[in-house]
Amino acid sequence: MPTFTYKGIDRDGKAASGSVDAADRKAALRSLAASGVRPSSIETRADAASSAQETFEASHDYFGQKKKADDTPEKGRPKLFRLKKSNSSVAMGFLKNLLMLLQSGMPMGDSLRLLHSRVGDPQQKELAGALWKRISEGRTLSASMLEFPDCFNESHAQLVAAGEASGRLPVVLERVVSYLEENAQMRQKFIAGLAYPLFIVGFALIIVVVFLLFLLPIVRKMLESMGGHMQLFARVLIWVAEAMVTVGPWVLAAGVIAAVMLSNWRKTPRGRTVTDIWMLRMPILAPLYEHQHILQTTSLLSTLLESGVNTPEALRLVERTLSNTVLRAAYAAIRRMIQEGASLSAACRKMRIMPDIDVDILAVGENTGNISSSLKRIYEIHREAMSRSMAVLTVVLSTSALLVAFSIVAMLAMSIVMSVLDISHSLSFGH
Numbered sequence: 001m002p003t004f005t006y007k008g009i010d011r012d013g014k015a016a017s018g019s020v021d022a023a024d025r026k027a028a029l030r031s032l033a034a035s036g037v038r039p040s041s042i043e044t045r046a047d048a049a050s051s052a053q054e055t056f057e058a059s060h061d062y063f064g065q066k067k068k069a070d071d072t073p074e075k076g077r078p079k080l081f082r083l084k085k086s087n088s089s090v091a092m093g094f095l096k097n098l099l100m101l102l103q104s105g106m107p108m109g110d111s112l113r114l115l116h117s118r119v120g121d122p123q124q125k126e127l128a129g130a131l132w133k134r135i136s137e138g139r140t141l142s143a144s145m146l147e148f149p150d151c152f153n154e155s156h157a158q159l160v161a162a163g164e165a166s167g168r169l170p171v172v173l174e175r176v177v178s179y180l181e182e183n184a185q186m187r188q189k190f191i192a193g194l195a196y197p198l199f200i201v202g203f204a205l206i207i208v209v210v211f212l213l214f215l216l217p218i219v220r221k222m223l224e225s226m227g228g229h230m231q232l233f234a235r236v237l238i239w240v241a242e243a244m245v246t247v248g249p250w251v252l253a254a255g256v257i258a259a260v261m262l263s264n265w266r267k268t269p270r271g272r273t274v275t276d277i278w279m280l281r282m283p284i285l286a287p288l289y290e291h292q293h294i295l296q297t298t299s300l301l302s303t304l305l306e307s308g309v310n311t312p313e314a315l316r317l318v319e320r321t322l323s324n325t326v327l328r329a330a331y332a333a334i335r336r337m338i339q340e341g342a343s344l345s346a347a348c349r350k351m352r353i354m355p356d357i358d359v360d361i362l363a364v365g366e367n368t369g370n371i372s373s374s375l376k377r378i379y380e381i382h383r384e385a386m387s388r389s390m391a392v393l394t395v396v397l398s399t400s401a402l403l404v405a406f407s408i409v410a411m412l413a414m415s416i417v418m419s420v421l422d423i424s425h426s427l428s429f430g431h
Contacts, residue, residue: 004028007109007136008039015138029107038164039107091151092180094124099173108169109135127151140164155300155317162307175303182299186292186383190390200398204405211409212237212244219416237411276324284393291386293327294354295379302375311371312339327353344371354378 003019006028010016016037022028025042032039097119101111112135115128127148134144142161145152156176163172216238265271279289297318304314312335319331330351337347345363348354358378365374 004042006032006037006039006042007138008032008037008042009138009140010038011036039109042107042110089184090121090123090127091156092177092184093121094127094151095173095177095180097124098128099170099177102170102173108141141169153317154320155304158309158313158317159304159307162309165308172307175307179299179303183296186295186386189387190288190292194394194397196394196398198397200401200405204401207405208408209244212240232415237408237415272325276326279324280326288386288389288393290354291382291389293322293324294358294382295386296321297331298375298379298382302372302379305375306372311344358382 002024003021004025005017005019007015007017020028020031022031028042029039032042094115097115098111101114102108106114109132112128112132116125116132119125119128130148131141131144134147135141140161142157142164145157145160146154159172159176160169163169220238262271262275266275280286282289300321301314301318304317305311309317315331315335315338319328319335322328322331330353334344334347334351334353337350338344343363343366345359345366348362349356349359358381361374361377361381362371365371365377
């Protein structure tokens with residue numbers, strides 16, 4: 001009967017290690033579970049687990065980054081990844097790979113070791129190695145994640161802790177990955193929606209500047225040499241071009257100085273509060289900001305509640321993810337109201353952090369005992385509204401930019417044509 005060595009955590013949350021005799025790996029896991037030990041790694045003395053990982057890797061290139069035998073790291077090459085410079089995309093990719101391995105039945109420690117040794121992304125490799133080291137020392141995954149706040153939010157670590165305590169870690173990780181993917185998709189959709197109108201506006205500005213600063217002066221000299229003069233529209237545009245040349249640099253410098261001063265003022269408590277209020281009241285953009293805030297909070301709150309986190313703690317974690325200080329204060333007030341006995345819908349209605357229809361849906365969820373379902377419904381409503389708003393904003397910005405550009409070009413063309421016709425008429429009358 002083979003002997004399996006293991007490392008893990010006992011019932012008291014302390015590090016445990018040792019060996020157990022069992023017929024196979026599953027029997028060893030059952031024996032450890034019966035004794036209250038949660039193993040982070042388990043292997044035979046012949047390192048059968050490592051061989052199994054090699055077989056798994058050889059037949060499944062899920063990471064899509066197999067290396068050739070002669071691939072060796074360059075000596076002295078600087079590391080591409082620093083934990084302080086990590087971002088949510090690194091965490092999402094890492095958690096997706098970790099979830100895939102856990103769902104295949106591989107223990108946590110072995111999964112992290114496989115990621116560290118096989119994944120090709122240098123950022124995920126270093127993160128997996130750092131977490132594997134801490135897991136091997138007997139720490140939980142959630143406690144280890146808290147040591148890398150630039151990679152994982154505290155709310156993600158709390159979700160993982162709830163999954164570890166309930167024995168449903170793969171299920172909870174799947175929700176975390178789904179939450180991160182939805183946020184990434186919304187962010188990409190927002191950027192993609194603004195990319196086209198911004199391109200149109202930039203291209204239109206380039207055309208106008210080229211006409212005003214280069215082509216129009218040439219036409220003006222040509223007409224003056226022929227004894228003609230520019231029409232009113234053309235003279236106005238020439239005046240604008242000259243003002244752009246003389247005053248433009250000063251306006252640009254003043255804009256840069258104002259932006260720097262505004263940025264420095266925003267770093268102060270008073271400035272941060274005032275600018276956050278501006279963001280909530282900006283015309284056109286305020287509804288988009290409201291949709292984005294509700295999407296973020298409802299998605300995270302429903303995931304936390306479904307994972308077994310109580311409502312005040314879930315609100316505290318949601319509060320920590322908000323960058324707007326006004327909204328953060330509102331959620332802190334809601335949390336205090338709930339701790340004093342108020343319902344979630346009543347507190348939200350009093351603080352007015354979402355439309356009344358959303359509060360009504362939330363109240364229905366409270367009455368039926370299914371708040372998570374109501375939060376998901378609110379999320380779906382605002383996701384559809386966000387998509388419609390982004391589509392309308394894209395059309396409006398694109399159309400406005402094109403109309404402005406075409407109007408200016410039309411004014412230029414009409415002025416030039418009218419000036420030429422005026423000269424032609426004068427020459428004909430002279431003869």
